[in-house]
Amino acid sequence: MSPCCPRCGAAGAPLLFGLPIPQARAAAANGQLALGGCLVAEERPNWQCPHQHRWLDPDEEAWETWLMAVLVAHGYEPAEHD
Numbered sequence: 001m002s003p004c005c006p007r008c009g010a011a012g013a014p015l016l017f018g019l020p021i022p023q024a025r026a027a028a029a030n031g032q033l034a035l036g037g038c039l040v041a042e043e044r045p046n047w048q049c050p051h052q053h054r055w056l057d058p059d060e061e062a063w064e065t066w067l068m069a070v071l072v073a074h075g076y077e078p079a080e081h082d
């Protein structure tokens with residue numbers, strides 16, 4: 001379950017900064033991911049709701065898990081090498 005927007009209560013999508021990989025672009029086109037571009041703010045939010053509200057959720061692990069699930073659903077293959 002993704003976190004809800006503290007302002008409007010809508011379900012959040014993981015907010016990704018930097019140059020997106022193709023799978024991230026596809027996920028963003030479906031609204032399952034939000035792209036923050038290359039702007040690096042001092043206080044970096046990590047979730048965005050469909051109404052463009054952004055906020056920071058301290059649970060980085062949940063963000064990463066959610067982000068990876070969305071990317072994999074769009075064909076991303078995580079590296080399994082160690």
Ligand SMILES: [Zn+2]
Pocket residue numbers: 005006007008009010049050051052053
């Ligand atoms: Zn909102």
